[in-house]
Amino acid sequence: MMDKKQITRERMDRTLECALYYISQGWPVLPLHTIKGGHCTCPRKKPCKPGKHPYSPLVPNGSKDATTDEETILKWFGGDYDVNIGILAGKESGLVLLDIDPEHGGNESLKKYPKLLLTPSVKTGGGGRGAVEKGEIASSLRSSQ
DSSP states (O other): OHHHHHHHHHHHHHHHHHHHHHTTTTTTEEOOEEEEEEEESSOOOSOOOTTOOOOOOTTTTTGGGBOOOHHHHHHSSSSSSEEEEEEEBBBBTTEEEEEEEEGGTTTHHHTTEEEEEEGGEOTTTTSSSEEEEEHHHHHOOOOOO
């Protein structure tokens, strides 16, 4: 049976591997706080979006510090920091990241853009799906907020 340190190290190694892949695609990344024991690792006293905001000890300027510099990525994700990965969306990467939340009409909205079903996606903590889009479809989408 693996101990907690071994599981954490394997997850951190996988995080580094993913961060290196993302920057190889030209997508700037930054470290985010992670979740331990069901709670965000940030020191905030007030509620936050667990695991979804910049890890300020490494990126004091938040998303402005996102980079594709491999040396920086190795420091952030290859060291002793147990962090999540954030991908900078928008003009810098050309990516649009969509949160398809079934509790708030996400599946209905998705029917308007069936090609999004073919894009890479991830399962989100809220039971929805996050889709990544670049190119023609992305340029036709608007934020709902």
